[in-house]
Amino acid sequence: MAEYIYVDFDELKTVCVGILKAEKFPEEKAAEIVDVLVEADARNIPSHGIARLERYIKERNAGFIDCFSEPETIFETPISAIVDGKDGPGQCVSKKSMELAIEKASKNMIGLISVRNSNHYGITAYYSEMALKNDMMGIAMTNSYPLVVPTYGKESVLGTNPISIAIPGKIHPFLLDMATSVITRGKLEVYNRLEKEIPDGWAIDEKGKSTESPSHVIKNFNERNFGGILPLGGLGEDFSGHKGFGLSVLVDLLTAGFSLGQFSAETYTTNNAGVCHFFGAIDLKTFGNVEEIKDKVDQIINSIVNSEKADGQEKIYYHGEKEYEARKESLKNGVKILKNTFDKIKKLASDNRITMGQQ
Amino acid sequence: MAEYIYVDFDELKTVCVGILKAEKFPEEKAAEIVDVLVEADARNIPSHGIARLERYIKERNAGFIDCFSEPETIFETPISAIVDGKDGPGQCVSKKSMELAIEKASKNMIGLISVRNSNHYGITAYYSEMALKNDMMGIAMTNSYPLVVPTYGKESVLGTNPISIAIPGKIHPFLLDMATSVITRGKLEVYNRLEKEIPDGWAIDEKGKSTESPSHVIKNFNERNFGGILPLGGLGEDFSGHKGFGLSVLVDLLTAGFSLGQFSAETYTTNNAGVCHFFGAIDLKTFGNVEEIKDKVDQIINSIVNSEKADGQEKIYYHGEKEYEARKESLKNGVKILKNTFDKIKKLASDNRITMGQQ
Numbered sequence: 097m098a099e100y101i102y103v104d105f106d107e108l109k110t111v112c113v114g115i116l117k118a119e120k121f122p123e124e125k126a127a128e129i130v131d132v133l134v135e136a137d138a139r140n141i142p143s144h145g146i147a148r149l150e151r152y153i154k155e156r157n158a159g160f161i162d163c164f165s166e167p168e169t170i171f172e173t174p175i176s177a178i179v180d181g182k183d184g185p186g187q188c189v190s191k192k193s194m195e196l197a198i199e200k201a202s203k204n205m206i207g208l209i210s211v212r213n214s215n216h217y218g219i220t221a222y223y224s225e226m227a228l229k230n231d232m233m234g235i236a237m238t239n240s241y242p243l244v245v246p247t248y249g250k251e252s253v254l255g256t257n258p259i260s261i262a263i264p265g266k267i268h269p270f271l272l273d274m275a276t277s278v279i280t281r282g283k284l285e286v287y288n289r290l291e292k293e294i295p296d297g298w299a300i301d302e303k304g305k306s307t308e309s310p311s312h313v314i315k316n317f318n319e320r321n322f323g324g325i326l327p328l329g330g331l332g333e334d335f336s337g338h339k340g341f342g343l344s345v346l347v348d349l350l351t352a353g354f355s356l357g358q359f360s361a362e363t364y365t366t367n368n369a370g371v372c373h374f375f376g377a378i379d380l381k382t383f384g385n386v387e388e389i390k391d392k393v394d395q396i397i398n399s400i401v402n403s404e405k406a407d408g409q410e411k412i413y414y415h416g417e418k419e420y421e422a423r424k425e426s427l428k429n430g431v432k433i434l435k436n437t438f439d440k441i442k443k444l445a446s447d448n449r450i451t452m453g454q455q
Numbered sequence: 456m457a458e459y460i461y462v463d464f465d466e467l468k469t470v471c472v473g474i475l476k477a478e479k480f481p482e483e484k485a486a487e488i489v490d491v492l493v494e495a496d497a498r499n500i501p502s503h504g505i506a507r508l509e510r511y512i513k514e515r516n517a518g519f520i521d522c523f524s525e526p527e528t529i530f531e532t533p534i535s536a537i538v539d540g541k542d543g544p545g546q547c548v549s550k551k552s553m554e555l556a557i558e559k560a561s562k563n564m565i566g567l568i569s570v571r572n573s574n575h576y577g578i579t580a581y582y583s584e585m586a587l588k589n590d591m592m593g594i595a596m597t598n599s600y601p602l603v604v605p606t607y608g609k610e611s612v613l614g615t616n617p618i619s620i621a622i623p624g625k626i627h628p629f630l631l632d633m634a635t636s637v638i639t640r641g642k643l644e645v646y647n648r649l650e651k652e653i654p655d656g657w658a659i660d661e662k663g664k665s666t667e668s669p670s671h672v673i674k675n676f677n678e679r680n681f682g683g684i685l686p687l688g689g690l691g692e693d694f695s696g697h698k699g700f701g702l703s704v705l706v707d708l709l710t711a712g713f714s715l716g717q718f719s720a721e722t723y724t725t726n727n728a729g730v731c732h733f734f735g736a737i738d739l740k741t742f743g744n745v746e747e748i749k750d751k752v753d754q755i756i757n758s759i760v761n762s763e764k765a766d767g768q769e770k771i772y773y774h775g776e777k778e779y780e781a782r783k784e785s786l787k788n789g790v791k792i793l794k795n796t797f798d799k800i801k802k803l804a805s806d807n808r809i810t811m812g813q814q
Contacts, residue, residue, distance in 0.1 A: 171742070171743045173564065173740075173741060175534075175564060175565060175741065176564070176741045176742060178742060178743055205532065205534060205535070206534060206565060206567075208565075208737070208741065208742075210742055245765075246759055246760075246762060246771050247771065247772075248764060248765055248768040248770065248771050248772070249759075249762050249763060249764055249765060249768075249771045250763050250764065250765040250766070251762040251763035253758065253759055253762045254759070261705055263705075263708050263712070270704065270705070270708060272698075272701040272702070272704075272705060274695070274697075274698040274701060274702075275695075275698075278688070278694055278695050279695070295693065295694075297694060298694075300765065303765070303766040304764070304765020304766050304767070304768065305765070305766070322763055328687065328688055328695055328698055328699075329637070329687055329688065330694060334654065335637055335654075335656060335657075335689060335694070336633070336634075336637050336638070336687055338633075338772075338774070339631075339633040339634075339687055340687075341774075342631040342633060342774045343631070343633075345629065345631075345755075345756070345759060345773070345774065346620055346622075346629070346631060348755055349622050349629060349752055349755060352751070352755060353622070353748060353751050353752050353755055354742040354743075354748060355742075356743070356747060356748070356751050359755045359758065361758060361759075361762075378567070380713075381532075382532060382534065382535045382567060383530070383535060383537060383567075383569055383713040383714070384530045384537055384713075384715070388715060389712060389713060389715070392711070392712050392715050393708055393712050396704075396707055396708060396711060396712055396718045397704070399612065399718065399720060400605055400608075400612055400613070400704060400720075401605075403605060403608050403610040403612045403720075404608060404609050404610035404681055405607060405608055405609065405663070406604075406607055406608060406609040406659065406662070406663020406664070407609070407662040407663050407664070408663075409607040409608075409663065411607065412605045412606065412607050412608045413606075413607070413697075414704070415697070415700075415701045415704065
């Protein structure tokens with residue numbers, strides 16, 4: 097059984113920032129990185145949380161992440177920009193790029209930013225959500241390390257390539273954040289640790305056949321062999337796997353295609369990560385009266401979540417709701433962290449002579 | 456076994472336009488409607504082809520479609536508009552709206568149009584594709600008659616709500632066109648006619664349980680009982696059904712939400728259809744050098760389709776490829792029409808005293 101520990105939200109941030117600072121990350125950048133990571137844990141998305149801290153330090157040490165560089169705008173119009181991330185930390189590059197999108201949208205109703213030469217940026221919803229407080233629709237997506245196979249293929253040339261869209265409402269902000277694959281690598285690893293079989297339609301082996309063995313898929317990843325995770329919709333076209341495949345390609349075109357960067361299969365192949373992102377902000381004023389639109393968003397979401405439940409089900413969740421609830425809980429009772437993850441953080445802290453509060 | 460007949464592309468259009476004219480549709484509108492329908496058959500998407508002609512005539516007779524009205528722009532900015540379709544034929548309202556998006560993008564790089572009070576508009580890719588010839592990215596989506604259930608729900612409050620995105624390349628235009636449900640009603644009907652069971656994860660019964668009986672699902676639709684088609688990803692969250700659900704809600708928010716129109720569950724409930732659409736055009740110049748971007752799009756798509764095939768598979772298709780191939784074939788050898796559909800068209804033609812060439 098997995099053991100958990102509850103850590104105060106702010107305390108957790110302070111400790112993690114301290115670790116990155118001790119590891120020679122500049123303070124401002126450390127704070128930006130940690131902010132995104134702790135938000136993930138607070139929302140119960142531990143795969144994108146502080147467990148990544150160690151990996152980021154390793155990637156900095158290996159030269160993938162340049163924690164001193166500043167992103168550069170290399171092309172610009174009043175409503176758009178191409179940003180070169182200069183191998184900076186994904187969180188820092190992305191926060192600045194999304195701020196630029198919002199600034200452009202404040203002036204000209206819309207801002208669209210395509211980014212190249214960045215790194216892993218954490219949870220996608222963090223950036224799309226930034227637009228909500230300005231009564232803007234937010235868009236964020238990223239390509240990523242290749243783990244996903246095309247429909248009828250067996251070579252993982254696509255990332256899990258998540259898409260997030262945020263739309264403001266008065267009661268219910270809509271906050272979709274979805275990998276375009278049927279599952280993430282994190283889920284595969286959970287099943288592997290539990291020594292559980294995975295269902296048909298999640299992943300394929302090196303021949304392109306569906307497999308029930310998560311360890312087999314992970315072994316193939318580690319040996320850079322064929323096989324991988326299936327796109328949303330699963331194997332072939334019977335359950336519309338070609339649609340997930342299409343959404344994944346779309347992400348690579350908007351991120352790497354528009355920024356002339358590296359597409360998923362090309363990330364982490366050279367001396368940089370080369371991850372590419374896409375961000376957008378659209379002021380709701382673009383479509384008329386903001387208050388009326390937000391009321392309408394609430395009304396549509398209300399109608400959907402109040403519709404008849406399947407027998408045995410109690411609730412239809414709107415997108416973002418589970419994460420908002422988890423965040424509220426985390427602020428009140430502490431952020432739930434796997435003991436295993438927490439022990440690693442403690443070790444990183446003690447290696448760097450950082451004092452932690454009593455947990 | 457289904458029998459087919461091959462009809463000359465232009466001849467098919469002439470006959471169908473003749474039928475609509477004889478049924479008192481204005482000639483220009485008849486031509487716009489038929490153009491979209493015949494494109495569907497030519498691309499081997501018969502569910503959205505001329506088989507719909509009879510239904511459109513019925514919907515006009517029932518007062519859902521007003522074939523004389525003109526769409527009206529009720530809100531406008533340099534980069535956006537809200538269009539009231541005034542219950543006009545979906546194809547006519549949509550072509551005008553997409554032209555408006557393209558015109559705005561020609562002047563100001565981007566055009567986003569949300570539309571209310573329209574009707575069924577045929578294949579979604581028809582409109583997104585219009586942007587390609589201007590070196591623009593095209594976006595089209597529509598809500599539709601409610602057939603799809605939310606994750607953990609059992610009431611079909613969402614349409615199959617398709618999304619289409621077109622991105623220009625030099626060799627390979629990317630043309631994604633996908634219902635956000637795991638299947639369409641058309642596929643359910645095909646299985647029903649063939650008396651075949653449907654696989655687990657396509658549809659649910661009135662209790663919200665997975666069902667293998669297509670006739671049972673269709674019966675529930677006809678009796679306005681609970682149950683329906685599942686979102687892309689299937690039942691529950693194991694195969695990410697909540698993602699397809701989210702994409703479907705997204706379509707309703709951009710179409711009905713932004714235009715203050717009727718969302719899927721509200722379409723066809725009053726004295727109008729009230730279908731809502733969303734269209735977008737973005738000039739590739741927004742992101743830099745158009746030729747460089749198109750080359751990059753080709754390069755990414757090439758890398759993907761040339762990646763290793765699953766054992767037993769010969770080809771990875773990029774999105775839009777199958778439809779382009781079918782269209783080329785149709786222009787050369789005639790459009791493949793189900794004999795059953797063709798007989799209905801012949802009857803409509805003879806009822807209206809229209810002469811058809813020898814088939």
